[in-house]
Structure formats: structure tokens, C-alpha cells
Amino acid sequence: MSTFQAPKGTYDLTPPRSATFLAVREAIAAPLRDSGYGYIETPGFENVELFARGVGESTDIVTKEMYTLTTKGGDQLALRPEGTASVLRAALESNLHKAGNLPVKLWYSGSYYRYERPQAGRYRHFSQVGAEAIGTEDPVLDAELIILADQAYRSLGLRQFRILLNSLGDKECRPVYREALQTFLRDLDLDEETRRRIEINPLRVLDDKRADVQKQLTDAPKLRDYLCDACKAYHEEVRALLTAAGVVFEDDEKLVRGLDYYTRTTFEFVHDGLGAQSAVGGGGRYDGLSEMIGGPELPSVGWALGVDRTVLALEAEGIELDLPYATSVYAVPLGEEARRVLFGVVTGLRRAGIAADFAFGGRGLKGAMKSANRSGARYALVAGERDLAEGVVQLKDMESGEQSAVPLTEVAAELAKRLG
Ligand code: HAM
Numbered sequence: 001m002s003t004f005q006a007p008k009g010t011y012d013l014t015p016p017r018s019a020t021f022l023a024v025r026e027a028i029a030a031p032l033r034d035s036g037y038g039y040i041e042t043p044g045f046e047n048v049e050l051f052a053r054g055v056g057e058s059t060d061i062v063t064k065e066m067y068t069l070t071t072k073g074g075d076q077l078a079l080r081p082e083g084t085a086s087v088l089r090a091a092l093e094s095n096l097h098k099a100g101n102l103p104v105k106l107w108y109s110g111s112y113y114r115y116e117r118p119q120a121g122r123y124r125h126f127s128q129v130g131a132e133a134i135g136t137e138d139p140v141l142d143a144e145l146i147i148l149a150d151q152a153y154r155s156l157g158l159r160q161f162r163i164l165l166n167s168l169g170d171k172e173c174r175p176v177y178r179e180a181l182q183t184f185l186r187d188l189d190l191d192e193e194t195r196r197r198i199e200i201n202p203l204r205v206l207d208d209k210r211a212d213v214q215k216q217l218t219d220a221p222k223l224r225d226y227l228c229d230a231c232k233a234y235h236e237e238v239r240a241l242l243t244a245a246g247v248v249f250e251d252d253e254k255l256v257r258g259l260d261y262y263t264r265t266t267f268e269f270v271h272d273g274l275g276a277q278s279a280v281g282g283g284g285r286y287d288g289l290s291e292m293i294g295g296p297e298l299p300s301v302g303w304a305l306g307v308d309r310t311v312l313a314l315e316a317e318g319i320e321l322d323l324p325y326a327t328s329v330y331a332v333p334l335g336e337e338a339r340r341v342l343f344g345v346v347t348g349l350r351r352a353g354i355a356a357d358f359a360f361g362g363r364g365l366k367g368a369m370k371s372a373n374r375s376g377a378r379y380a381l382v383a384g385e386r387d388l389a390e391g392v393v394q395l396k397d398m399e400s401g402e403q404s405a406v407p408l409t410e411v412a413a414e415l416a417k418r419l420g
Contacts, residue, residue, distance in 0.1 A: 024310050169263070206256055352416065
């Protein structure tokens with residue numbers, strides 16, 4: 001293994017691609033910020049118990065994919081595999097649900113860790129932007145979140161994504177369905193591990209990707225036929241609100257999510273250009289999670305969009321975001337005196353809010369102009385001894401190639417004018 005290699009299943013974000021990641025995070029966050037969601041940040045690790053209880057003892061995430069560790073003090077911690085349990089824990093700890101209006105609307109952005117088999121679009125360290133609306137049962141809230149994710153993706157120019165929608169029922173109707181499904185599954189020809197899954201998490205069996213399993217599932221009881229009237233009405237309302245907002249979705253009664261806390265509305269954003277790891281985001285309602293982790297009853301709903309996969313989706317659609325260049329002005333000094341003077345000019349430009357960079361290391365004109373080009377700067381400032389003697393710098397428009405002498409005292413104003 002080379003010393004310069006990131007750990008398996010991880011990768012570094014480096015310029016220029018890293019700029020796209022930042023822009024994606026920003027694009028997902030913007031509609032949330034505009035809709036009353038406040039920013040929350042929680043630790044990168046939590047007590048392992050939180051995820052075991054919250055995400056679910058029977059999920060792959062908890063049984064196979066958590067990075068757990070015992071601290072020197074004997075605490076059992078886990079790197080966070082997801083954000084929902086942490087955000088709810090933090091909201092409860094800070095009593096946000098008692099502070100004022102419900103729902104408590106929060107958004108977050110950060111790193112998550114799952115010990116998965118790495119492949120394209122699946123990493124052991126990945127990044128999500130998420131949103132949680134805590135403490136209110138209202139189909140408008142479910143619809144709001146789905147609409148905001150759709151809006152974020154559209155603002156990035158994405159078109160080849162689909163929204164899959166399902167209802168998983170509630171604590172009244174799901175247990176009845178679960179039992180009917182278990183009875184059906186127990187009669188099938190399945191391997192030992194799948195048989196175990198029937199007992200702990202039968203809905204996950206429906207998600208089995210193997211053809212020989214899927215073949216046997218054709219006549220499996222359908223959750224749709226077991227939904228109670230309240231769940232049905234709730235789901236119809238969410239569907240109607242999405243339709244009214246012009247958000248296209250597909251009903252997918254096979255949609256079972258990999259986390260145990262979901263009730264009623266569940267959804268996934270899938271992108272058709274990504275191959276196997278097509279889920280770019282997902283979420284749903286989790287009315288029982290607060291009680292599962294020891295809190296009061298707080299019906300809630302949320303989602304998380306994967307930043308890594310969203311960037312891959314942009315690449316799959318050939319979308320280049322219109323990112324402003326990091327640098328507007330690049331200063332090229334020729335000689336010691338010019339270095340001091342131009343560095344002063346650059347500092348002044350930066351203080352005036354104009355993005356400026358400098359040819360460091362005392363390079364020659366040719367090399368420095370190459371750097372100016374690579375920086376993407378619209379203007380270069382070049383000055384040598386003769387210019388300084390005349391009190392001017394050469395201002396070069398890097399697009400047109402035009403160059404003119406500008407008095408030193410007017411450079412900042414001239415650039416501010418030209419850059420608008
Ligand atoms: P999730 O479906 O497990 O949901 O993850 C959400 C998104 O994170 C996925 O759609 C995917 O884009 C990204 N993601 C997950 N695992 C990986 C991985 N190994 N590599 C790259 N990207 C990955 C949740 O995490 C829930 N907390 C969402 C939620 C919020 N539900 C309610 N509120």
C-alpha cells in the first residue's frame with residue numbers, strides 16, 4: 001500500500017472537482033434555508049446505543065456496517081452511519097421541541113461512515129445534506145420536504161431522476177401486515193439467512209435482489225391492501241399535494257428502506273445514470289423514533305441526499321455547473337519592488353471583496369502569465385520597474401488580450417467597475 005493512498009472506500013475531494021461538491025451542498029441547502037429550516041451540527045460519533053435503538057438492531061447498517069470503537073474510558077461509540085437519529089437526539093437534548101413552534105425544522109450537512117463493500121457510488125465515507133422536521137404529523141410537511149428535494153435537484157439542472165413513493169403504514173396496520181407477510185414467507189424455499197430475516201425484518205425480504213427469490217414473491221401479500229384508513233387517507237393527501245405542486249412521482253409499493261424507523265410516507269430519489277447505486281437520496285416519516293430512543297411522542301419526517309452520488313448524477317447527465325472562477329484578478333510582479341507594491345494592491349483588492357491571487361516565488365513573466373491563465377482570472381495585473389516609475393500597472397484583460405496602463409491609485413476602482 002502506498003503511503004499516499006486514502007483508506008479503502010474513501011477518496012479525497014481536491015480542486016477543481018471539490019468546487020462542484022461545495023456547489024451541490026449549497027444547492028441542496030438553499031431551498032431548505034428559504035423554507036424555515038435552521039442549521040444543526042452534531043458530533044461525528046455517538047453512543048453506539050443510539051443507532052442500535054434508532055436505526056434498528058436488525059438492519060445491515062447496525063449489524064454489519066457501523067464503525068464502532070471503545071474509547072480508553074470504556075465508552076462504546078460509533079461513527080455516525082446516518083444523521084436522523086443524531087439530529088433527533090440533539091433536538092431532544094436541547095429541548096428544541098419545547099422551545100416554540102412545532103415542527104422543529106433542521107438541516108445538516110456532513111460526513112457519514114458505513115463499512116460497506118466499496119463500489120462505484122458506494123463509499124465508506126460519504127457526505128449527505130439532510131433535513132428533518134420534528135414534532136408534527138401533517139401530510140403538508142411530508143409534501144414540503146419532497147418538493148424541496150425536487151427543487152434542489154432541478155436547480156442543479158438534473159432531469160433524469162425519479163421519485164419513488166410508498167407508505168409503510170403505522171403502528172396499527174403494519175404489525176398485521178408483517179404477520180401476514182411472515183406467514184407467506186415461511187412457506188417459501190429460502191436460505192438460512194433469509195429465513196432469519198423473515199423473523200426479524202420480513203419487509204426487507206421483499207427487497208431481495210436475487211431473481212430466484214423475487215420469483216417466489218409474486219403473490220406475496222401487499223402492504224397496500226393492509227393499510228388502515230388513517231394511513232390511506234394520509235398517503236392520498238401527500239400524493240395529492242405533490243401532484244398539485246407539479247412534482248412527478250411513481251408509486252412503488254416495493255420500496256422498503258434500509259432503516260427500521262420509518263412509518264407511513266417513505267420515498268427515494270433514484271437516478272437512472274448511476275448503475276447499481278442509483279439511490280441519490282431518500283427519506284420518510286419516522287413517527288416512532290423519538291420514543292424508540294427514549295423521548296416523548298414526536299411524529300417527524302425527513303430526508304438525506306447523498307452529495308457524492310448527486311455529483312455522479314451531474315456527471316452522468318453531462319451537467320457542468322456554472323461555477324464562478326475562484327480568482328478574478330491575478331497579479332504578476334516583475335522584480336522586488338513590484339512584488340511589494342503589487343502584493344499591497346492584491347491585499348487592498350481582497351479587502352474590497354475582489355478575489356485576487358498573486359504570482360508567488362518570484363517567477364519570470366512567462367511562467368507567471370501561465371499561472372494567471374490557469375487561475376481563470378479575468379484580469380492580470382503586471383508591473384515592472386518602469387511601470388512603477390510611472391506610477392502605473394498594466395491591466396490585461398485575459399479574455400480579449402487587451403492591455404492598458406492604469407494609475408496605481410485607480411486600479412482598485414477600475415477593477416471594481418469592470419468586474420461589476
Ligand atoms: P439513506 O437512504 O441510508 O437514508 O441515505 C441517504 C443517501 O445517502 C442515499 O440515498 C445515498 O445517496 C447516500 N448514501 C448512503 N450510503 C452511502 C454510501 N455508502 N456511499 C455513498 N452514498 C451513500 C438515511 O441516511 C436517512 N437518515 C435519511 C432520512 C432522513 N430519513 C429521514 N430523515
